[in-house]
Amino acid sequence: MKKSFCTAFAAIALTCAAQQHVCVNPYTGEAASKDTAPALEIFIPENPAGPAVVACPGGGYGFLAYDKEGADWADWLGERGIALAVLNYTLPKGNCQLPGNDAKAAISYLRENAAALKLDPEKIGIMGFSAGGHLASTAATHYDSAANRPSFQILVYPVISMDSTITHKGSRLNLLGENPTEELVTLYSNEKQVKAGNPPAYIIACEDDRTVPVANSLRYFQALTDAGVPAEAHFFPTGGHGFGKLPGFKYVNSMLNTLSDWLADTVKK
DSSP: OOHHHHHHHHHHHHHHOTTOEEEEOTTTOOBOOTTSSSEEEEEOOSSOOSOEEEEEOOSTTTSOOTTTTTGGGHHHHHTTTOEEEEEEOOOOTTOTHHHHHHHHHHHHHHHHTHHHHTOOTTOEEEEEETHHHHHHHHHHHHOOSTTTOOSOEEEESOOOOOOTTTSOHHHHHHHHOSSOOHHHHHHTOGGGSOOTTOOOEEEEEETTOSSSOTHHHHHHHHHHHHTTOOEEEEEESSOOSOOTTOTTSTTHHHHHHHHHHHIIIIIOO
């Protein structure tokens, strides 16, 4: 099934569905279940402004926190005219290329079908949480064409590095396997893959994160600024890990306000 079917399917779904919602396989464009990878569940806002965000939920590359770090962001982004596309990516089980391929396919899919989905193909970004943040930063540093380069990146308490001294051990094991080569560790330590021309970044993490050390975000932010890539980072003293945008997170309003401002300045201008 070619992607021309996908465009027609998306157009029908957006016309008929009250929530302007569709779920597809990002490789083929065929209708898909959000519960079966790979799948891209797309939420188009009532008044789309053009940008879209591919959300990569976390879960240590072993499962996906699909709602809290994915679908639950649809309303907040939609209020700002930004479409959300939640990626149910393939869990790697040691095959490190699988999630990255899915992310590339998702970005390419949204660009190729931008007209039907009411999107601006120049404003297709990626957002990731925890291990999903590693996937998002992989997409932002390992792209191989203009079609799959994200326009911007949003990283929330992200895993960035595969360096054993700061990584999340479960994410590293699930992504790279038990005995990865040093070359593979370096390749997927994304703070070492930053280059000029990478997309602008917004990063948030907490200093007391005991699951994914804040050093991941600090090193990535430093690498971005060293390379001249626009980056904004917010580090809060408490909050731990996995807070999403839950009201129990003490700094949730500050996070959402700064992210809203960053989106307005960086993405929607």
